[in-house]
Amino acid sequence: MKKDLYFSVLLLLSLGLFFFGLGYLVKILPQKHPVYITYYYLAPGGSLLVPVSRQISLKEERLSRERLAREVIVDLFTPPKNLTLYSALPTGMWIEKVALDGDTAEAWLHFVRGGVPQGTGPETQMVNGMVLSMTSVPGVKKVRFHFINPDNTPWESQHLALQEPVSPPEEWNRWATEKELRSAGDKPRWLRTYWMTREDHLLIPVDVILPRGRGEDDALARLLVSGPVKDSALAALTSVFPEGVKINQVKRLGPRVDIDFNEKFLELLRTDPQGAQRVLDAVFSSYVDSFMLAKHFYITAGGKNLPKELWPYDPEKPLLKPVVINLMGP
């Protein structure tokens, strides 16, 4: 019996060593999870920032973070040619240098005379676009700006407080009229919905105030399906839901979100899989962004599981959706 115990302890140690070694190997081997860098460009009209994600290949993953941060800014000047998007950086401005100090990226920007943004709107979009983009580089959390005048003297911002490093803004693409704010009370609850551009069908996150007197889940479903109010300044956007496709019911409990579409969704899956994918992307992203715990999605249509020929996933297992918006090729 004593021998048995020694043998067991030895075996236990060997097993422990084996699992530890396996864990270490997993840690040092290249990760299979893709790395995404997200760029933020201006939608037509200039009032909204559109995220466009790019998957970084393993080769690129070995680039230094400085190089990545610099590349992000350089790419910010040149939006993808196949999309109707504009750079948030004004013409006449260029990047001289990017350096990293801990989690802060420092950017030196030069400009020719007249190359600075005019007005609070473009200045805010430029800074937000750069900060949101650069902080999507792993490890970068803040951006310090150095603007250099044509005569090589520092330029002070005309509106924004930029003396300290800037963290990603909590409030961007946020939309509420005075009337909506008033009806929402002093501490409005914001929901993030994803609508799309009419031309390129790009998903755009927009924060809107929870309509009064409605449950949060139902309110978000209504916003997703109905799209922006037609005569609002967001009229350039539209719902990702084609005519007739609707959400019947949303049930949310902790990380679990049950979404029941109407039966028209099956038709969409059959006839326009890309359109159906956009609907799912917008719905998943809206719930993930609006509710802290929402993570596991279960999809039904007309109260029934989706037919296997249209939906290859196990209805009993949750769909875990990484939030990657408007993905473009490397």
Added chain:
Amino acid sequence: MRFFGSLLLAFSLLLLPAVAAFAETSNLKSVRYDSDHETVLILLDKKTEFRFYKYSDPARVVLDLKETRPPAPSYSQEVQSPSVKKIRYSLYMENPSVTRVVLEVKDTKDWRVTAEESSAGYLLKLTRAPLTETIENPSPPKIEPPSGPVRDAKGFIFQKITSGAVKSMMIGRGQIRLNLRWAFSPEVRLSSDRQELSFWIPDGVEQNLPRTIEVGDAVFQYMSLEESETPEGERAIKVKVKLQQPSAFQKEVDSIEEELRILVLPRTKILKVAVVTSENHPQIQIDSQVPLTAYKLFKLSDPHRLIIDIPEAEYAAEKELDGVDGTSFVRLRGAQFSRDPMTTRVVIDLKEKTKYEDALSPDGKKLLITLKEINVKENPRVVVIDPGHGGVDPGALSPSGIEEKDITLAIARQLKKLLEEKKYVVLMTRNEDVNLTLPPRIELANQNDADVMISIHCNSFPGSGDMLGMETYYYNGESFGLARMVHSALVKEMKREDRGVRKNSFVVIKYTAMPSVLVETEYLSNVDAEKFLTQPENQKRYAEAMAEGIEAYFSSLELFKESNEQQSHRPL
């Protein structure tokens, strides 16, 4: 065979901790903040393993509770404290068997965790106080002996509660006041005969219960405290309050004072409304059958009126009385405003904006309202107007070359004139086309102790000439009200596209010490907006709307101030 036996034993040893951990799932019962000791109290039903971390940017203290279930999937509570900003907890996303409690703190220095086991469960304390008890040597919580009832000079009876959601209670003058340890709002029940109120204090542990406290005033007979259980089966102290006559009640939460007030409203009749004159000031006297415990006074404009609403009151007096010549008091009207809930409304019609003072007679049966004319020179408000840009900095340019700095100055000059006519003290950051950086603009407002600051700008999106509309920006919560009122007036008057009230960290609104807003009047890059902005009559309309918004903001402050005064006058 021996090998397989050993393998089985080894696997059993490996599995043992997992089985043990599964069996020991604990439940998070409550998370509370004790402001007296700057301590967060985390109560679990059984002992569990925990990990304590500190993070910066933003500064936060994190406690991971292993194998623990929270009472709700997530929870978040803002805290008004010198050291803690917010308390939140939720299931940890990466490992749902862990509940993560996060304290957003001002500074992570000196934060510690201590643990103790007691009959109530396993208590973890996150505190900045020096470590007095170690995790290895837990001791049960001390229960202070309760103090007996004490009546103060104002007629309140004071009852200290040593544990649970309530620190102390005060009863008297038609009110039950609960001083709270943490945010809580009890469900107050009124008996069918409307003569008994009851509610529970959760988690209260008190010695020498049951206890009865004799009150014996015009409203209350007595209050009793007894150990009980809520309908949900939670341990609690049940509070019963016996009333002198059938009454209604109102609940109010004062989050600044951390106090919950239950106002008892005995049913009464308004017997008489009369006008008397005292020291040349008209005075309105309202007689009630039983002592008044609550009433509400507020002003309305256009035309100016002073309204008095008395809850649970039946109106049995004259319906109309004439005003007093040579004063601002024009007429008085009284009526039954509603029967469910029973409310009497008395309206005093005024010629102009008037100050008032209200007071209750010592027996609480007479309410006296004295009307006084306002002397605006007593305490003039200071408004700082900041016309954006100037000098070599033209700001935005229109398609035809009009500069933002000229439009902002033109509107600012009009606004100055209008506000001075309304007897405000107005300071301009610039009144000429001069260079001015941002810091002197902020200094001017801060050094002159201004009441509000308004910065005037024009927006521009040179690449997108079709963008139109007005925006009003604020930075801190204090400025939100001003932003809403100014923006609302602008939207109403100018009828331009409403692009909303927004938050942003612009220098002139971030570093000013008073409520301050930045108004974007229109997009100068738009050809139509350029025409609109350059017309003097439109510039005047912008100024009028801004003046109206500023005035509405100051009026709302007056109303708020009066409403606070009202609360201090309200009880008997």
